[in-house]
Amino acid sequence: MxxxxxxxxxxxxxxxxxxxxxxxxxxxxxxxxxxxxxxDPELSFDVRMMATDAYALGGEPAKSMVTFSWCLAEFDRDPGRDYHEAWSDTLLWQFKYMVDDFVSFPGVPLARTYALLDDMERRYREAGEQTQAVYHYRHVVARHVGDDEAAAHWYERWVTAPRDELSDCIGCDPRGMMSHLISTGRYADAIELGEATLVQPLVCVQQPQSVQNALMFPYLRTGRGQDAAEMQRRSYRVIKNDVSDMGDVAEHLEFCAVTGNEHRGLEMLERHLSWVPRAPSPVVLMDFAASAGLLLRRLIELGHGDAPVRRGEETVPARELGAEMAGTARDLAARFDARNGTAARSAGVERTLGATPNEVTVTLNDR
Amino acid sequence: MSNTFQVDLRGIVDLLSHHLYASPRVYIRELLQNAVDAITAVGPDHVGRVAITTTDGVIRVVDNGIGLTEAQVHELLATIGRSSKRDELGFARHEFLGQFGIGLLSCFLVADEIRVHTRQAGQPAVRWIGFSDGRYEVRAGEDGDDREPGTEVTLLPRRGSEEFRTHETVVRLARLYGSLLPVDVTVDDVLTTTGTLPWAGSRADMLRYGAETLGFAPFDVIPLSVPEAGLTGAAFVLPTAASPATRGGHRVYLKRMLLAESVSELLPEWAFFVRCVVDSTELRPTASREALYDDSLLAAARDAIADQLRGWLVRLAAADPVRLGEFLRVHHLGVKALALHDDEMLRLVEQWLPMETNTGLATLADLRERHGVVRYVDDVDQFRQLAAVAAAQDVVLVNAGYAYDRDILARLPDVERMDPSDLTTRFESVDRGTELALRPFLAAAQRRLDRLGCEVLLRSYEPGRLPALYLTSRSAAFGKELAATRDKVDDLWADVLGAVAAAVPVDRPQLVLNHSNPLVRRICGLGDPELAGLAVDALYGQALLLGYHPIRPADADLLNSSFLGLLGHAVGGEV
Known part of the structure; x- marks a missing residue:
């Protein structure tokens, strides 16, 4: 039929x-x-445009590359079609997902990512749009490969460029900036930006939980443990059921591991272990595995290396799972570094795996 | 004496009107709030009243509250001058004077000149006149000015705001914002307050209130109470299905003044089957007083309300399953959304919600009791493909192709997701000798279907009248999409899609020929390879059609050529 x-x-x-x-x-x-x-060519185009969003935001970014490239090819081959008009901004917007995806899959050569960024910039300019979002994503790539100088350069271009409708929303855009501030140790600036963002009327599906998530560590590092715990509680409540937030969940594992909440971290880890085979991307899996490796290392240090961890039907000793997770994180980091020609991802994974507990423990709000 | 504000009043008015408030109509709420605060400040036994008049477009509000002293009047707007950020405006409200001053400023949305005439008991009366260009004057203790304690605020019209100052509008706004206030409020002698909270009355009263205020006859009403937030109210269950995506708005009163008619943060997102009306003494408003500030108290209130809604459902299941059934027929989506996060709701869905299966409607609990394991497919098309064949193998399949079903089933123990290709494992193998003897035929058939990306298998299964079954999976469908896209894109993307193909496992769809079918057995034995090939093409096409699969142009060509070829053979002679 x-x-x-x-x-x-x-x-x-x-x-x-x-x-x-x-x-x-x-x-x-x-x-x-x-x-x-x-x-019906219009329907074929419409459904793939929608599928790209569904894949990108629903935790299957690899598949979004397929439907996006289909639409892009048609858009370029047959530019006159009237129904393209309504989607042209969405297509430009989706370039941002593609940059994230290219970076997140080690099988995609880095040269392709730079070519994509150039193509994206050319199209934004041709459409008469601002290039604020292009600078944003050039920064994301520079940060991923560990080119600090380029990351700082593109960050400056990004924050000094005017926002427009292709910029990330008023929650996600500062959220992205917070990552840079945190990675360069500017915790007070990250807090100021995050707090100013949270009083804005945020309507995006990823907010405010993503900003709250990003505030956990800056609060913790500046001695505001209870504020950090409050951000932990608020963001985890929203993200815990969504595999597309697996990268943010990794930060909660890490947070628990360094704040004296290893038991709560273990409870979370058991809840999210089933996500491992369907991690949205290798980069997310790497982060998750590194955080899990840290958490399990802490359990061993506390003398619970033999504690059973539930994984589906079976149980694994914490020690064994810890070795597996650390191995996964290191393997993936090595693949990324080989592609990138740098050592940044391995260094990042080692930093996470070897993190020392915070001097002060934090009591998590129990909800 | 003439003074100038320390802040640019125009700037503040502009900030209020364009950025803080959604509409100038809030000036009525602000005036009412000022009056009620002044009345509350007198003491608990004081009988307050507020009289509003609208004569000739001039709004006058008279209260018998505590009134202001001259020093307070001077202080009034200075408080605001110290705040420049939006959020600080919100905090300035925590002081009586800050609150009063901001409330008064909002009146510049509809007035060019505001006059305040006020007296506190035992103090001289004070007159204050403010202009929207930033000047104000204060006169105190004038001879013969011995008005009653209290305050009178007069708004002289601002051009362009006529609609906001008519009798009808003011009555409507006074009722909207202030109908529950604990004091009598009149507008040109029309009483606009009701004096009681709607949920203080009987159940019938509450149902009637719900119908009048919310515009629907509620299915049921659930009383709400969260003492730590000073919150009371009621949740009205919608009589018709609501979309889970429209996070419904709830009517929130703070200290009996309407905050907003569509607050969504008060309830968890799964609760889209109710609309709530609540009053709270403790929750904090944002600066605009049009939304709730998202703090831990709001989070605690949300959790407490969620518990009360869940409790209602669980009680209904225990006490009145028939009524629960009615509820579920309307709100199954909401309950399912809830079951994604909540174990008690999951049990409720399992026990009571009938699911579609290939042997009729049944609850998951029934299926588990009868069959031990519940099997499901997560796609409506797959369900239709497999329903009859699975039933013939005595496999009961749940159709989990609708929103939430598959996520819910995945949360339950003893459930198995069935990919169509798993069905082949339930089919009987053809015996070794027969299958090996048929290798040349199967190899030829496989070569024929390779160009369509399809794998050929031979099995023996019920029903025997079915010659072939085309089985695809989500991963196979993705594989097809990937292959079709690779033919279409440029070099940059061809590389990238190559990496995607390596990262995401892809299967091929399968054509499972049924050796129990007499026609298939005869086709397997055909000596003419040309005719056997045409027959395989035809079986493939027929299996696609029978299984509701999409027919791609390549499939349509194949159907066409096999039909004509077979017709040629049937009529004989040269083809």
Whole structure:
């Protein structure tokens, strides 16, 4: 049986309201499978544009590269189509997801990422848009490869450029800046920016939890343990059910590991271990595995190396799982470094694995 | 004496009107709040009243509250001058004077000149006149000025704001914001307060209130109480399905003054099947007084309300399963969304919510009791493909292709997700000798379907009348999309997609020929390779059609050529 174009449009419209995640993705994929047979080019284009968002925000970024490149190829090959008009800004916006994805998969050569950034900049300029977002993502790439000088350069270009509709939202944009401030030890600046962001009216699906998440460590490092705990509680409540937030969850494992909350960290780790095989990307898996490795190392140091950790149906001793997680993190970091021609990711993983506990323990708010 | 504000008043008015408040209409709320605060300040036994008049577009508000002294009037706006950031404006409200001053400033949204005439008991009366260009005057203790204690605020019209000052609008706004206030408020002698909280009355009263205020006849009403937030109220259960994405707005009163009609932060996102009306004495407003400040008290209140809603559902399940069934028919999406995070709701869904299976509707608890393991597919198309075949193998399949179902099933123990290709493991193998003898045929069939990216298998299964089954999986569908896209993109992307293919495992769809089917057995034995090939093409096409699979242009070509080829063979002669 073939679905008509109207049926498929109807099915597609029913996905609008669903929250990003496997349910929405499955519903869009159902339309996607039938769309080319229906013979309506506009529908084929629309559903792939929507699939790109669903994959990117629903924890399957690898697949978003496929639908995005399909749309981009059509957009370039056949630029006159009237239905492209409505999507042109979205397509430019999705370039940002692609930069993140290219960087996050070690199989994609770095030269491709730079070519993508150049292509993105050219298209933004041709569309008469600002390039604030381009600077933002050039900075993201520089930070990933560990080129501090370039990261500082692009950060300066980013924060001094005017915002426009292709900039990340008023929550995510400063959230990104906080990463740089934190990685360069500017905790007070990160706190000021984060606090100023939280009083804004944030409407994005990733906020305010992502800013709250980013505030945990700056608060902790500046001796504001209870504020850090409050941010921990607020953000974890929102992100704990969503595999696309696995990277943020990794920070919670690390937070628990260095604040005297190893027991709570273990509870979290058990809850999220099932995510490991379906981690959104190798970069996220690397971060998660490094944080888990640190947490399990702390358990061993506390004398609980034989503690059983539930993993699906079976249990693994903490010691064994710790070695596995540290190995995963190191292997992935080595793959990234080989691609990048630097040592930044391995250094980052070692920093996490070897982190020393905070001098002061923090009591987590129990909710 | 003439003074100038220490701040640029125009700037502040502009900040208020363009950035802080959504609409000038809040001036009524601010005036009411000022009056009520002044009345509260007199003492608990004081009987307060507020009289508003709207004669000729001039708004006059008279209260019998505590009134202001001359020193306080001077201090009034200086308090605001010290705050420049939005959030500090919010904190300035915690002081009586700061609150009063900001409230008064908002009146410049609809007035060019504001006159305040006020007296505190035992003090001389004071007159204050403020202009929107930044000047103000204060006169105190004038002869013969011995008005009653209290305050009178007069707003002289600002051009362009006429609609906000009519009798009808003011009555409507006074009712909207202040109907629950504990003092009598009149607008041109029309009483606009009700005096009681709607949830203080009987259940019937609450249901009626819900219908009148919220615009729907509630399915049920759940009383709410969170003592630590000084919160009381009611949750009205919607009688019709609500979309889980529209995080419903709730009506929130702070100290019996309406904060907003559509606050979403008060409830967890799963609670989209209720609309709440609550009053709180402790929750904090944001600077605009149009939303709640997201602090740990709000988080605690949200959790407490969530518990109360959950408790209602659990009690309903125990006491009145029929009514629960009615509720679930309407709100199954909400309950399922809740079950994603909440174990008690998960049990409720498992026990009571009927799911679609290939043998009719059944609850998950029933299925588990009868079959031990619950098997599901997470795609409506797959379900349709497999329903009949699975039933023939005595496999009960749940259709988890709808929103949330698959996420819920994944949370339950003893459930198995079935990929269509798993079904082949339930099929009987053909015996070794037969299958080996058929290798040449199978190899030829495989070569034929290679160009379509499909794998050929031979099995024996029920129902025997079915010659072939086309089985695909999510991963196979992705593989197809990836292959089709690689043909379309430029070099940069071809490289990238190569990396994607290496990172994401991809299977091929399968065509499973049924050796129990007599026609398939005859096709396997055909001596003419050309005819056997056409027959395989036809089985492939028929399996696609039967399984509701999309027909790509390549598939359509193949169907066409196999049909014509077979027709040629049937009529005989040269093809």
């Amino acid at each position: 073939a679905y008509s174009v109207e049926d498929l449009r109807e099915m597609l419209s029913r996905t609008y309201g669903l929250p990003y995640g496997p349910g929405k993705t499955a519903a869009i994929e159902q339309v996607l499978r039938h769309t080319d047979a229906a013979g």
